[in-house]
Amino acid sequence: MEREDLVRKISIQEITPGCPYLQDESYLAPGMAEVIYFPTQEDEISALVAQFQKTGTAVTISGARTGVVGGAVPAGGGVILAMERMSRILGVKRCQKTRAWLIQVEPGLSLRSFQRQVESKNFEGIDQEGNVRDFIQDPSLYFYPPDPTESTATLGGIVAANSSGARSLAYGSTRNYVQRLRVVLATGEILDITRGEHQADRSGTIPVQTTKGSKLLIPIPTYQMPAVKSAAGYYAKPGMDLIDLFIGAEGTLGVITYLELRLVPRPDKIFSGIAFFPDPDQAIKFAQKIRILRSDPLSRIKPIAVEYFDQHSLSILRQGRQQEESRDAFFADFPLSAQSAIFFEQFYQKDEELEDIYEHWQVALEEHGVNMDDTWGGFNEQELEKMKRFRHALPEILNEIFRERKRHYPTIHKVSADLAVPEPYLEEMISLYRTRIEEQGLEYVLFGHIGECHLHLNILPRDDEEMLRAQELSFEFAAKAVSLGGCVSAEHGIGKLKHRLLELLYGPQGIEEMVRVKLLLDPKGILNRGNIFPESYLPSLR
Ligand SMILES: Cc1cc2nc3c(=O)[nH]c(=O)nc-3n(C[C@H](O)[C@H](O)[C@H](O)COP(=O)(O)OP(=O)(O)OC[C@H]3O[C@@H](n4cnc5c(N)ncnc54)[C@H](O)[C@@H]3O)c2cc1C
Incomplete structure (x- = not known):
């Protein structure tokens, strides 16, 4: 289907007074946007974003808007991309190496619904063949450990924020359970990233190709992350996996359209x-x-x-x-x-x-x-x-x-x-x-x-x-x-409210390094404007 036809297929809603898509659970005043798009599949998002890249229109990605730092509040006008109609469980896989169960899922599914379906092994509406059948018949119990308190949050929002909760004491944050992501970049191109396949080389660069074959060399920031729980800015470590750059990037680097999430055995x-x-x-x-x-x-x-x-x-x-x-x-x-x-x-x-x-x-x-x-x-x-x-x-x-x-x-x-x-x-x-x-x-x-x-x-x-x-x-x-070697945002992220604190942590140079990554993947800075760093850092927008 042509790009224009794909875009025409997407449902649209006008912004009305009091529209809930302009606010999240932070204290930020409602933002501004012109229209809300409700895509149902990845190719629609790819076509839409590519179109907005041409016109330099701001795109704000919206999950369930339970974030508390204004991440889903539209700052630069433009349009809202609401992910809620992409909320299906797509299938079950088994990790070849570890034999762990992996659930394939769309980003708009709520954590609550995901946890219920996984724990009860109730996958209505998907073919109960192959791995799905084997998973259902496996006598052991499994669960998905990340537990940010607000269970109406979507899986895409949770991964974009690298959320964590009380149980991360034993299980760590969301990052530990993400095995594969598909991400639509601002150009409309798609990265399909499986953990373990793309790592930073000695020069601190991660080479990767989009699904259309475009080659990218992504420079990893050189700052040292604090050795405590952190949800502040881009993940950056020597030898790191590419997937970790997108987890916790607060939607500034791309739209997550598909996830494979790892389950662990659950003592009953x-x-x-x-x-x-x-x-x-x-x-x-x-x-x-x-x-x-x-x-x-x-x-x-x-x-x-x-x-x-x-x-x-x-x-x-x-x-x-x-x-x-x-x-x-x-x-x-x-x-x-x-x-x-x-x-x-x-x-x-x-x-x-x-x-x-x-x-x-x-x-x-x-x-x-x-x-x-x-x-x-x-x-x-x-x-x-x-x-x-x-x-x-x-x-x-x-x-x-x-x-x-x-x-x-x-x-x-x-x-x-x-x-x-x-x-x-x-x-x-x-x-x-x-x-x-x-x-x-x-x-x-x-x-x-x-x-x-x-x-x-x-x-x-x-x-x-x-x-x-x-x-x-x-x-x-x-x-x-x-x-003291601590972190300015251990759990909630930076969003639009904590720019000053991120500067405290990494200094202007650290932020410039994040901006280099951002502009490589999103040259016009259209995705989630105002998240993580202020717009004044983006030279193309100055
Ligand atoms: C009462 C309450 C308790 C909370 N407790 C916790 C807690 O214990 N731990 C914790 O970590 N957080 C907590 N939170 C914060 C919040 O629930 C999390 O940040 C959650 O992960 C956000 O998910 P969401 O779907 O609501 O995302 P949104 O708020 O809609 O978006 C969050 C960010 O993710 C981006 N985003 C959303 N979907 C995508 C996508 N598909 N692709 C790319 N980017 C995307 C948005 O643009 C935004 O920047 C709490 C919030 C509330 C209200």
């Missing part, structure tokens, strides 16, 4: 708990102990997630719960004496193991002042669900608080830091947060992935003046994290 038993500590520091000390025990071969403590809540998070949860009491309380009550808390999860294989595992946790918890009568234990998915409600309630209550505050100060929002630091510096970082924020008399909560030394700090300004101070503090904390 899970033990989880929330422990409440009567002291604000004991949960931090406990997490430190757990990090040591995790790597001790003699210990039975092998959590896949360890999450922290400080005393301010608990007090906000308490307030939220009281306000909800007229309706059905959405999570159970917890001890008034609690000053900090830890949520944990651990898989195990056999019922006989549980008693031993439980005892190890009990000893460690009691050593840190926890009363086991006040501790919530979960031994199955239903009880785990109760704990999930507790964890999810915090962002919901914070959003509620800000809806109220915005009525008086429409431009205020919570100021978030998503910093990770090397293990030896975690306590120093927490102490800095507390001292500096309390000196300024600001409200805040600190919670998150303490098992990976990655906490979410949310400063909660009450007016415009407090917001300015909160933003300055947040920058100061990011600078400190960088000086």
Whole structure:
């Protein structure tokens, strides 16, 4: 089919006032675009993007818009490419080398739907022959480990953001589970990248050919990535695999149109708990102990997630719960004496193991002042669900608080830091947060992935003046994290909100190196304008 015919086939929607495609879950004001395209197949995207490349029209790729850094908010006018109609599971493959199961899928499928279908092995609508049949008949259970909390996110968005979640303590980020991608470049050409097939050579270049045979030499940036969890800027390491450049590139290098995602065996038993500590520091000390025990071969403590809540998070949860009491309380009550808390999860294989595992946790918890009568234990998915409600309630209550505050100060929002630091510096970082924020008399909560030394700090300004101070503090904390070898965005990416922080991490030279990669693959800078680096860095647009 001719390019024009392919483009004509694509459904279009005009932008109307309040259009949800102009916003994501960040606080950014709605962007601007002229029209939304809903492609259903790769060749349509290729034809469309090639056409916009000619006219230099900006294209913003839209997944489920659950991102929190404005990645899917259209910054440069132009058009929106909504991926939601490409949401099928296409098939199942077996990796030749490792024998792992790989699921072939389109990028617009939601994580929730993908996980359900994979875990129940329910692949309605696809041929139940060959590998699909073998996978269904395989008696073992499998799952896809990446678990960013928001399960309505699409697989394409998750890979573009290299998302991670509580379980990345044990399983790592999305990157580890992506075996193959097809990516439409801004020129309309397509790269088909299988992990292991294209690596950077000694000169730091990755040679690759598009499916039409065009040869590309992609220069890998030379900066050193922090040795902690990172979702900041392009992945760049000596000898790296080409696929890793596109994972976490926030849609700036191409449109992901096809994915092969690796599953891992799933132990079918899970033990989880929330422990409440009567002291604000004991949960931090406990997490430190757990990090040591995790790597001790003699210990039975092998959590896949360890999450922290400080005393301010608990007090906000308490307030939220009281306000909800007229309706059905959405999570159970917890001890008034609690000053900090830890949520944990651990898989195990056999019922006989549980008693031993439980005892190890009990000893460690009691050593840190926890009363086991006040501790919530979960031994199955239903009880785990109760704990999930507790964890999810915090962002919901914070959003509620800000809806109220915005009525008086429409431009205020919570100021978030998503910093990770090397293990030896975690306590120093927490102490800095507390001292500096309390000196300024600001409200805040600190919670998150303490098992990976990655906490979410949310400063909660009450007016415009407090917001300015909160933003300055947040920058100061990011600078400190960088000086300690940490990362300015461990999980949420850079998007349109954290350019200044990326400069802190890699300096202007590091960003120029990313821009070289960008312009090689997208010479007119049409894809996802404003993501990762400001437009002022793109010489062709200056
Ligand atoms: C309550 C809540 C909790 C969250 N918790 C976590 C968490 O624990 N961990 C975490 O990492 N994140 C978390 N997030 C952030 C968010 O869910 C992730 O960033 C998610 O991966 C985005 O997926 P999406 O489909 O919504 O993408 P979008 O928000 O639509 O897009 C994200 C980026 O990916 C690009 N993109 C989308 N599809 C494609 C494609 N096919 N090809 C190329 N680029 C594409 C977009 O242009 C944009 O730059 C949370 C968000 C919320 C609201």
